[in-house]
Amino acid sequence: MGITSKKEFEKNDFPVLDSYEGGSIILTQLDALVNWARSNSVWPLTFGTRCCAIEFMAVGASRHDMARFGYEVARATPRQADMIIISGSINYKMAPVLKRLYDQIADPKYVIAMGACAVSGGPFYYNSYSIVKGADHVIPVDVYVPGCPPRPEALLYAFLQLQKKIKSEKNFKKQLTK
Amino acid sequence: MTNEQLIEKLSAANPDAVVKQGSQYPEITVAHDKMHAFMQNLKSDASLAFDYLVCESGVDYPAFIQVVYHLESTTHQHFIVVKTTTENREIAVLDTVSDIWPTAEFHEDEIFDLLGITFTNHPHLRRLFLDETWGFPLRKDFHDDIHVVER
Amino acid sequence: MAEIKIITTDEIKTDEYLVNMGPQHPSTHGVLRLLVKLEGEIVHNVEPHVGYIHSGIEKMTEALSYPQIIHLTDRMDYLSAHMNNEAVCLCIENALQVEVPERVKYIRTIFDELQRLASHQLWWCASGMDLGALTAFFYGLRDREDILDIFEETCGARLTLNYSVPGGVMFDIHPNFQTKVKAFIKKFRKILPEYDKLLTGNIIFQNRTKGVGVLSKEDAIAYGVTGPTGRASGFSCDVRKHHPYSAYPYIKFDEKLGTDGDSFMRWKLRMDEMWESLNIIEQLIDNIPEGDIAVKMKGVIKLPEGEFYQRVETARGEFGVYIVSDGKKNPYRVKFRSPGFSNLFTINHIAKNWKIADLVAIMATFDLVIPDIDR
Numbered sequence A: 001m002g003i004t005s006k007k008e009f010e011k012n013d014f015p016v017l018d019s020y021e022g023g024s025i026i027l028t029q030l031d032a033l034v035n036w037a038r039s040n041s042v043w044p045l046t047f048g049t050r051c052c053a054i055e056f057m058a059v060g061a062s063r064h065d066m067a068r069f070g071y072e073v074a075r076a077t078p079r080q081a082d083m084i085i086i087s088g089s090i091n092y093k094m095a096p097v098l099k100r101l102y103d104q105i106a107d108p109k110y111v112i113a114m115g116a117c118a119v120s121g122g123p124f125y126y127n128s129y130s131i132v133k134g135a136d137h138v139i140p141v142d143v144y145v146p147g148c149p150p151r152p153e154a155l156l157y158a159f160l161q162l163q164k165k166i167k168s169e170k171n172f173k174k175q176l177t178k
Numbered sequence B: 001m002t003n004e005q006l007i008e009k010l011s012a013a014n015p016d017a018v019v020k021q022g023s024q025y026p027e028i029t030v031a032h033d034k035m036h037a038f039m040q041n042l043k044s045d046a047s048l049a050f051d052y053l054v055c056e057s058g059v060d061y062p063a064f065i066q067v068v069y070h071l072e073s074t075t076h077q078h079f080i081v082v083k084t085t086t087e088n089r090e091i092a093v094l095d096t097v098s099d100i101w102p103t104a105e106f107h108e109d110e111i112f113d114l115l116g117i118t119f120t121n122h123p124h125l126r127r128l129f130l131d132e133t134w135g136f137p138l139r140k141d142f143h144d145d146i147h148v149v150e151r
Numbered sequence C: 001m002a003e004i005k006i007i008t009t010d011e012i013k014t015d016e017y018l019v020n021m022g023p024q025h026p027s028t029h030g031v032l033r034l035l036v037k038l039e040g041e042i043v044h045n046v047e048p049h050v051g052y053i054h055s056g057i058e059k060m061t062e063a064l065s066y067p068q069i070i071h072l073t074d075r076m077d078y079l080s081a082h083m084n085n086e087a088v089c090l091c092i093e094n095a096l097q098v099e100v101p102e103r104v105k106y107i108r109t110i111f112d113e114l115q116r117l118a119s120h121q122l123w124w125c126a127s128g129m130d131l132g133a134l135t136a137f138f139y140g141l142r143d144r145e146d147i148l149d150i151f152e153e154t155c156g157a158r159l160t161l162n163y164s165v166p167g168g169v170m171f172d173i174h175p176n177f178q179t180k181v182k183a184f185i186k187k188f189r190k191i192l193p194e195y196d197k198l199l200t201g202n203i204i205f206q207n208r209t210k211g212v213g214v215l216s217k218e219d220a221i222a223y224g225v226t227g228p229t230g231r232a233s234g235f236s237c238d239v240r241k242h243h244p245y246s247a248y249p250y251i252k253f254d255e256k257l258g259t260d261g262d263s264f265m266r267w268k269l270r271m272d273e274m275w276e277s278l279n280i281i282e283q284l285i286d287n288i289p290e291g292d293i294a295v296k297m298k299g300v301i302k303l304p305e306g307e308f309y310q311r312v313e314t315a316r317g318e319f320g321v322y323i324v325s326d327g328k329k330n331p332y333r334v335k336f337r338s339p340g341f342s343n344l345f346t347i348n349h350i351a352k353n354w355k356i357a358d359l360v361a362i363m364a365t366f367d368l369v370i371p372d373i374d375r
Helices: A006-011 A025-039 A052-060 A093-106 A118-119 A150-166 A172-176 B001-014 B035-044 B104-115 C057-063 C066-073 C076-097 C102-130 C132-153 C177-200 C203-209 C218-223 C225-232 C265-286 C339-344 C348-353 C356-366 C371-375
Strands: A083-087 A110-114 A143-145 B018-020 B028-030 B052-060 B067-074 B079-085 B092-093 B119-120 C016-021 C033-039 C044-048 C304-315 C317-326 C335-339
Touching: A025 A150, A025 A172, A052 A083, A052 A110, A052 A150, A052 C102, A052 C132, A083 A093, A110 A118, A110 A150, A118 A143, A150 C057, A150 C335, B001 B018, B001 B028, B001 C033, B018 B079, B035 B079, B035 B092, B035 C304, B052 C066, B052 C317, B052 C335, B104 B119, B104 C339, C044 C348, C044 C356, C057 C335, C066 C076, C076 C102, C076 C304, C076 C317, C102 C177, C102 C265, C102 C356, C132 C177, C177 C203, C177 C265, C203 C265, C218 C225, C225 C265, C225 C339, C265 C304, C265 C356, C339 C371, C348 C356
Parallel strands: A083 A110, A110 A143, B028 B079, B092 B119
Antiparallel strands: B018 B028, B052 B067, B067 B079, C016 C033, C033 C044, C304 C317, C317 C335
C-alpha cells in the first residue's frame, strides 16, 4: 500500500487507476464531480404529516428559501424524488405507507428526520399507543433535526449537513479499484 | 327555555329519567332501551327542537360504559347533556342515533373503535382509526406492553 | 373488399374503478386517504379513511396533569394552536371558578385573532396551490412570517405556542408588541386587496368554485358543520357571538353569513373573516389594561368532581373540550370535539356527481387539518 520503494514507482510511472492511499487523481475528481452534482440538486418528496410540515412549507417559501440550495423542486411522486423529509410523527398505520414510498424512490436516496416526533417519537414517546418511537424504526435516516417544530434555519442547516454527507461519499473508488 | 323549564318538561315526559342538579348544563340520564325514543322526541318536539348534536363521547366506568350526548338547539339556543349507559362492560350494545342526526354516524364509529360499543342499526359500523388487531384503547383495562412506554 | 361499417354512439360506457387519493398527496392537507369511486372523471362515492396520524392523545391525557395537557392540544390543530390552549385553560378556570385578570383576557383575544389571521393566510396559500395558483403560496407565506415574528418575540415559538396556562399567560407581552401589531395591521390592510385581485376575481377561479359542492343549511346543522364552512351555508354558529368568552363581550364585530353554501361562498367568507379579525384587533390593541398576567394557582391543580364542557371558535369551527374529573390530579377522561371531524364526513354527501377536479376544489375550501380529526 502506498509508494514504499523506488522500484514500485518505476513500474507504474503515472498511477491513474490503481488504488493508493488517498486515491488516484481521476477517480477522486470523478467522485468530487458526481457528489457535487448530487448534493446541489436533491429534490424532496412532498411528505408532511404533522406540524413540522408547516415549517417545511415555510422553508420552501420566500423568506427562508430552499431553492438557493437546489432543493426547490418538490415532487409529488416518489419516482421522481431524491429525498424524503419525514416531517411529523409516524404511526403504526402509516409506517407501511412510508416504507413503500421509500422503496419507490430510486437510488441514491436520502432521508432527513425532521422534528422530535420523527427522531424519537417526541412528545408522544410516553403513554401513546400508536406512534412509532422514531422514524428510523421504519427506514434508514441520514440526518436528524431536533426541535418541536425545528426552526426553518435548523432545517436549512440539516440540508447543509446532508450536502456535506453526500460530498464525502466514495462511489467510484471502490468499484474500479481492487 | 331556561334550564329549569327544560328539566321540568323532560322529567314530566319521562319519569324514570334521572336528572342531575347543579352542574354546568342540565344533565339527564336515560335507560338505554328508552334512549332512542327520547332522542327522537328531543328533535321533533317544536318547543325543544334540538337539531344540532355538538359532541358524542364515550366514558369508561368500572361497571358500565357511558355515552354522553351534548345537544344544542339552533332555534331556541338551549343546551342539554343526555347520558345513557350500557348494561355492563361485556355486553356493550346501544341504539344508534345516526338516523336522527347524521353526524352521529362517525362519532359512533369512533366510539366503537376506541371503546368497543356496538351500535345497532348503524349503516356502516367500521373501525375508524385502528384496525382489527388492536383492542379498545380508551378502556381503563387496556394494557399494551409492546407499543406503550409507560411513565 | 368488405364494407367498412361506421357506428356512432353518444354513450361511452366505462366501468367504475377505485382510486386512492392519499395518504401521501399534495392536496389532502395531511395524511388523509380518500377512496374515490370514479366513472370516467365523475365521482360516485368518496369514502374518507382516517387514522394515519392517530396518536392516542385522549388516552395520553389520562396520565398527565392538567397543565401538561396544554402542550398536547397545540399539536392537534396546529394552525389554531393558541385557541386550543385557551380552550383547555378556560375549561379549567371555569371549573375552579377562577377569574383571570382583564389584561389576560385582552392578550388572549388578540393572540386568538392573530392566530386566526395566520391560519387563514396559510389556508389561502395552500388552497391556491391546490387549484394550481402557485403564486398564492409565496404571497401568503411571506405575509404570515410577519405574524410569526410577533409570536416569536413574545412566546418564543412560531407555531406551537403553548402560551396560555391555567390562570393566565406565561410571559408578559414584549414591549414592541403593540407597535409591531399596529404596523402589521396597517400593512395587511393594503395587502388583502392584492389577494382578492390575484384569486377571488379571477375568471378561471370563479368557474372552478361557483356552484360547486353546495351544502344546504339543513345539512350543515344535521352534520354539525361549523366554522366558515357552516356559516357559508347560513348556519349561524359563531361561538364568539353566541357564547362569548375572554374579551369578546367587550367588542363589536359582525358574524358574516352566506346563503349559497358553495365553494366560492366558503372562500369569500374566509376572506371576509380576515377583514373582521383586523377590526377586532384594532379595537383591542390600544386598550390593553394594566395588571397581572396570571392569577396565583395552587401548585397541583385538582378539578372538583364532575364534568365540564368549554367551547371556543377556532379558525376551523367549534372546538370543544369535555373534561370528566374524579377529583384527582389527572383527569379521568378528556374528549376533544374537533371541528374537522364533523366537517370532513360531509364530503360524500357534497361531492357526489362532481368531477375529480371539483373534489380538489371542495377539499380546498373545507380547510381541514388532519391531526385535528385523528387526534
